[in-house]
Amino acid sequence: MTLTVYHAEPGANSLKVLLALKEKGVEFESCYVALNKFEQHEDWFKAINPAGQVPVIVHDGRVINESTVINEYLDAVFEGAALRPADEYGRAMMRIWTKFVDEYFCPALSYLAWSWMIAGMVKDLSAEEFEAKLARIPLKEQQDKWRITAREGYPKERLDEWRRQVLTSIGRLETALAKGGPWLLGEQFTLADIACFSMAQPMPSGYADVMNQRDTPHLMAWHGRMMQREGVQAALAMPNRYRDEMLATQSKEPSHA
Amino acid sequence: MTLTVYHAEPGANSLKVLLALKEKGVEFESCYVALNKFEQHEDWFKAINPAGQVPVIVHDGRVINESTVINEYLDAVFEGAALRPADEYGRAMMRIWTKFVDEYFCPALSYLAWSWMIAGMVKDLSAEEFEAKLARIPLKEQQDKWRITAREGYPKERLDEWRRQVLTSIGRLETALAKGGPWLLGEQFTLADIACFSMAQPMPSGYADVMNQRDTPHLMAWHGRMMQREGVQAALAMPNRYRDEMLATQSKEPSHA
Numbered sequence: 001m002t003l004t005v006y007h008a009e010p011g012a013n014s015l016k017v018l019l020a021l022k023e024k025g026v027e028f029e030s031c032y033v034a035l036n037k038f039e040q041h042e043d044w045f046k047a048i049n050p051a052g053q054v055p056v057i058v059h060d061g062r063v064i065n066e067s068t069v070i071n072e073y074l075d076a077v078f079e080g081a082a083l084r085p086a087d088e089y090g091r092a093m094m095r096i097w098t099k100f101v102d103e104y105f106c107p108a109l110s111y112l113a114w115s116w117m118i119a120g121m122v123k124d125l126s127a128e129e130f131e132a133k134l135a136r137i138p139l140k141e142q143q144d145k146w147r148i149t150a151r152e153g154y155p156k157e158r159l160d161e162w163r164r165q166v167l168t169s170i171g172r173l174e175t176a177l178a179k180g181g182p183w184l185l186g187e188q189f190t191l192a193d194i195a196c197f198s199m200a201q202p203m204p205s206g207y208a209d210v211m212n213q214r215d216t217p218h219l220m221a222w223h224g225r226m227m228q229r230e231g232v233q234a235a236l237a238m239p240n241r242y243r244d245e246m247l248a249t250q251s252k253e254p255s256h257a
Numbered sequence: 258m259t260l261t262v263y264h265a266e267p268g269a270n271s272l273k274v275l276l277a278l279k280e281k282g283v284e285f286e287s288c289y290v291a292l293n294k295f296e297q298h299e300d301w302f303k304a305i306n307p308a309g310q311v312p313v314i315v316h317d318g319r320v321i322n323e324s325t326v327i328n329e330y331l332d333a334v335f336e337g338a339a340l341r342p343a344d345e346y347g348r349a350m351m352r353i354w355t356k357f358v359d360e361y362f363c364p365a366l367s368y369l370a371w372s373w374m375i376a377g378m379v380k381d382l383s384a385e386e387f388e389a390k391l392a393r394i395p396l397k398e399q400q401d402k403w404r405i406t407a408r409e410g411y412p413k414e415r416l417d418e419w420r421r422q423v424l425t426s427i428g429r430l431e432t433a434l435a436k437g438g439p440w441l442l443g444e445q446f447t448l449a450d451i452a453c454f455s456m457a458q459p460m461p462s463g464y465a466d467v468m469n470q471r472d473t474p475h476l477m478a479w480h481g482r483m484m485q486r487e488g489v490q491a492a493l494a495m496p497n498r499y500r501d502e503m504l505a506t507q508s509k510e511p512s513h514a
């Protein structure tokens with residue numbers, strides 16, 4: 001039984017799968033895919049996942065993509081702490097959360113993050129090099145997202161709408177956690193916490209105006225509890241070449257701030 | 258053990274849940290919510306589902322919304338034919354399909370359908386009456402969708418992009434079914450077939466240019482097999498006041514075609 005996990009740095013959907021693996025204590029072979037080097041669009045990777053997206057797992061020769069699907073699979077197949085409620089109503093409530101992350105919270109955050117991140121990634125590419133990179137992206141909507149974020153940017157009303165959706169998402173989490181806790185479904189730590197945390201993890205710094213002690217005290221307390229978990233710490237300690245290279249670049253360039 | 262199902266006519270997400278119920282032979286109390294009368298935004302319904310959307314089930318006093326979550330719940334809890342593979346890899350493959358319907362196929366179809374349907378629904382309302390209807394819609398993104406589709410409409414490039422996504426979705430189904438069948442996952446009829454059919458059911462007439470014998474023969478054959486199933490026929494025979502009222506209106510108005 002072999003398990004290979006193709007993932008990027010421990011953030012967003014890659015973090016989601018790494019959290020489930022580390023929380024359960026599942027052994028796996030880590031294969032880092034550098035998104036800032038566009039490795040997810042290289043032929044060797046598209047042979048594994050034709051959509052050209054991480055994370056992906058290969059378990060005994062069988063490929064599974066989509067982080068939410070992967071996490072239910074990992075929980076069902078591997079030993080370790082159960083990350084889903086034992087009862088079906090609890091599972092339904094868990095899936096309402098994981099679905100909300102996939103369809104609402106994650107897309108809003110993703111469009112906003114890309115709007116500043118991609119421009120930085122492609123700034124040193126010529127128009128020709130950029131088009132060559134684009135041509136290797138298998139999904140048309142991903143191509144569009146790259147082209148728009150890297151060049152003209154999205155119109156202000158769409159960016160405003162995504163910011164509103166992020167604010168709504170944070171409000172939904174705060175309301176749920178204010179009802180009890182310590183976890184989103186109550187006493188049991190589940191894939192719902194993992195999915196929401198995979199998005200909310202960097203927000204107390206990146207979105208301090210919407211996620212902070214004053215406005216979202218219950219969410220901040222939950223974030224603190226998450227950060228104290230061994231599995232969470234192990235997932236966040238996974239290689240992060242994107243951050244390392246950003247830090248290396250910053251330390252080389254003189255600051256004009 | 259009581260099960261009440263709040264649903265609209267047998268189309269899209271309401272059809273998805275009705276198909277699972279009828280395929281399994283689950284007894285339930287049907288509660289029809291007339292979308293063209295905006296009943297889903299009335300207070301009595303929002304007391305059940307604050308999001309103001311169908312379908313919703315109430316099982317022994319507990320509310321579950323989101324058709325995809327409902328269908329996994331129904332299959333796990335009720336007797337009748339299993340609509341999910343017994344093995345976890347099969348379940349993962351099934352969830353890739355149900356997720357694709359929720360995140361890609363359904364939204365594209367929905368924006369296109371609303372673009373002509375909502376305008377018809379609200380054409381007899383004054384601006385004041387329309388705003389009063391809008392004010393009762395709990396979700397901001399649903400309010401926006403109503404306002405835009407009912408009044409100015411979406412820009413051509415967004416409509417074109419949704420049309421492209423519908424075409425891509427149909428292509429993905431045809432490719433999968435060309436590999437074998439008779440069902441999307443092979444021998445077993447599953448929630449993947451139910452989810453895809455809930456969207457594709459009216460397309461041989463509504464989208465005959467993209468779903469037809471010449472271009473998508475395997476998909477048409479699958480559609481034919483679906484239509485022969487007793488459970489599918491029973492679901493499609495559920496009340497359809499929207500269609501009935503449309504037909505009644507057409508028979509009263511002189512045709513200028």
